[in-house]
Amino acid sequence: MRVLGLYVERDTPVHKLAPFTKLMYAVTSTVVTFLFPSITVGILFLVLSVFLNTIARVLKHLIALLMVVSVLSISIFLIQGMFYVGNYTPLFSLLRLTFYKEGLLRAVVLVLRLFNMISAFGILMLTTRPSDLIDDLVRRGLSPNVGYVIASVLQIVPQMLSTATRIIDAQRSRGLEMNGSFHKRFKAFLALIGPLVLGSLLEARERALALEIRGFEARTKRTFLKDFSESKR
């Protein structure tokens, strides 16, 4: 079954860590880089995060994730370089636009912070099966209902996207125009989202019935299929 997520199957020490440990690293390193906005702290954590991604042999996938925010990063450099409040020392001019030292340094901090956030969460996302993370969290006291909602989202989204593709095909075969003026395309949007919403809500109602029949609302202690190894405290 197709499940939403970035998990990359490998056999490395990082993959074997308890999911909760990786989640805590991601949260901690993100919070610390926000609390200490210095270039040194930023580089320190970015290097550590990239190092862990290298051990996990998912560096290639991490770079793909970082490419997603490349536009934001470039725009941070341009705008902070030119318009940062504390800009004082001109560094260089390009096509009559002046870039300032303070703004560019600020941009370095911001981009390091952004890259670290993505690398740190990258470790979690690339090396942990989403279902394992949910299992581990439920074991540590997360409500099973919340666990269900998250697991269900991860399954439903790919399903609904493939339904969406089918609806596009079905409506086009009935002559739906996907090109033309904004008005035309917006009307096409309505013709596509309408059937999808109705269909998925009907399915949801059936799913609710099926779950209740199988004791979803039972309030007993749950047991787990998998175990995670973790060092003793």
Place this chain on the structure above:
Amino acid sequence: MLRGKFTTAVLVLIPVAVGINYAGKFFAEALKLPLWLDSIGTILAAMLAGPVVGALSGAFNNIIYGLTAGPFSLVYALTSVGIGLSAGGLHRSKMFENMLRTILSGLIIALVATAISVPLNVVFWQGQTGNIWGDTLFAFLRSKGINVWIASFFDELIVDLIDKFLSVVVAFAIFRSLPKTLIYTFQRE
């Protein structure tokens, strides 16, 4: 957290709402619409099952998106929560009864989304949004010496206003066409 307070139908509705958000974005991209339209599910869930469920749908949407696609959307979970809460609240106060009220609600929700996003933009990215049109306006306003907060407000507003407004109108149109029996399934009380 969710124990006891929610029926199974509502718990099943939240993932579907997130799925509708994703599908909205997918359709918008397929049609090359210059919009995201990725909060229709959140708004619908709020109309069906109330502000709390709307807020939860929004939160789960951004948490899942953040954990599977781009972590920086985690930051904007608060915005999604605001959209869900305001859509649910407006629906409770009968602000989706007719087209005129819906238009007003759309504007209110867009303003709420903007008001929550702006402080996040300023704190996290010094006021930028990462959207090319918005950031160009931001750079222009900043070069005229306008305050970061005001520049960021307009940066976010031109991005959000039309998008959230049309999302609300679409959600309203769909909600009105749903069979009544289906609507009752998801209502909490």
